Amino acid sequence: MLRLRSRVPSHILSSPSTSPGPPLRRLLSAAAPVLFPNPGFVVEDYLVSTCGLTRAQSIKASAKLSHLKSPAKPDAVLAFLVGLGLSGDDVAAVVAKDPKFLCSGVERTLAPVVAGLSGLGLSRSEVALLVSLAPDNFRCRPIVSKLRYCLPLFGSSENLLRAARHDASILSLRPERTAKPNIAFLQECGLSACDIAKLCGCVPRLLITNLERVREMVTLADGLGVPRGSGMFRHALQAVAFFSDKKMAATVDQLKKTLRWSDAEVRIALPKAPFVLRKPKESLQRRSEFLISEVGFEPAYIAHRPIMLCYSIEGRLRPRYYVVKFLKENGLLKRNPSYFTIFKMGEKLFVEKYICPHKEAAPYLVEDYADACRGEVPSRLMSA
Incomplete structure (x- = not known):
């Protein structure tokens, strides 16, 4: 010592x-x-x-x-x-x-734990982070065997520690009692090892909750109309994670009121973008008002393209809307693209197609777009 x-x-x-x-x-x-x-x-x-x-x-x-x-x-x-x-x-x-x-006993407990974790490939700084995240688990030798099980599941110590930052309780998991049965069931539902790693990274409690609760989550995801085995099923599980039937019903009702959707439109939207269920009411309200009141979309149109509800208003929707509106009203576009097409394209492609070609005709466009992306829409774009 x-x-x-x-x-x-x-x-x-x-x-x-x-x-x-x-x-x-x-x-x-x-x-x-x-x-x-x-x-x-x-x-x-x-x-x-x-x-x-x-x-x-x-x-x-x-x-x-x-x-x-x-x-x-x-x-x-x-x-x-x-x-x-x-x-x-x-x-x-x-x-x-x-x-x-x-x-804690340094020689009897702490030093062997550090040696065991180092043997699993964790760096000294990662071991120190584990102490900070879950000291009560760290001072127990079983943490080494728990991480030995978790590391292959998450793919790397970095992914594991990111999940532990989100929910340190995963370090108290019991592989045989909860983690292994839950993972086996998720595999039966069509999730790949990569899907499960990503899902557990976002919802670490999946590893420590009982199997019956996971079955309930899968039932809720099925109720959204997302096919098991599809690429969207993992997102559906993440969206409904630890929802009760009552909370699910309340959330759907809130979506209908906020986005002016009918039951049929909810059934159209959620299989395409189940993560909308996790969006705060205020966030959805702002996007709904912008897309309906400013852009002029009908609620049904949004329900068929719900991914728009996940885009940033300040960093994506509003700047692009005003740029393209400016270009249209000044006759600078040969074609008339839909605003949905504009919203969903990647940033690099948008700049190449709608900013760079108009530097001479609209010399301030680059600067105005940059300002708009910072939340300061210039009057030149607003007055277009």
């Missing part, structure tokens, strides 16, 4: 006036660990002065550390964390999230 202490970065151990993180100055001491109760040791004070917690945090955390009688084990854990590369602020966050982490 003295070896670990010697590796503590000096910038973390500097005085509070020059360091953004907690001082951790106790770790400077090279004295032998305290093996007997220290009558001067007060957990709350230690959490504040050494770990960097606020007084309120320390009061809450100390309730779980009332058995500590000396700083020996916490000092060893702090040295270990700093040795992994965690900053003072990171250490404080870990302790506040999981005070019992300070009671």
Whole structure:
């Protein structure tokens, strides 16, 4: 442990006036660990002065550390964390999230876990990130076997950590009890390994929920009219993930009111763009008003082309609408493309077809389009 202490970065151990993180100055001491109760040791004070917690945090955390009688084990854990590369602020966050982490055995538990994760190919920074994301799972040896199972599923440690950032509870999964049965069922539904990896990356809870709940999600996705095995089925599952029947009905009802759709139009739109179910009401309202009131689309027309509801108004719909409207009204287009065609094409193609050819006839068009994409539609386009 003295070896670990010697590796503590000096910038973390500097005085509070020059360091953004907690001082951790106790770790400077090279004295032998305290093996007997220290009558001067007060957990709350230690959490504040050494770990960097606020007084309120320390009061809450100390309730779980009332058995500590000396700083020996916490000092060893702090040295270990700093040795992994965690900053003072990171250490404080870990302790506040999981005070019992300070009671972990470094040689018995933490060091073997780090060795096991390194053996799976995780870098030191990735191991440190895992500590920050789920300290309560990290201080348990089974995390190594759980990640051994998860890594091939997600395809890379980067994908796995991205999912863990979204929902750290996946690090507590039980492969045999939930993950494996759920994945087997999704495969039966026609999802490929790549589809499942992407789905679990967006909805990590799929790995830890019970199989019956996953079956309910599949039933809801079936109800949208998306065929199993199709490329859209994964998106449908993601859209209805953890919806109850009641929430599903309420969401569909909201879509009808916001987008002025009939039941038939909902049935047309959702198989094509199930992710519309996850769009906030305000977002859909703004797009609906723009597409119907400004562009002049009928609700039924939008229902047949619901992908438009997923495009950014400021970054895509409005700038392109005003540019093409300007070109049309000034006789600069040989053909009269539909606005849907304009909206769905890639950015590079749009610029090549509708911006670059008109630099001489409309010298300000490049600048005006750039301004419009930043949310500042120039008067030259607005008045067209």
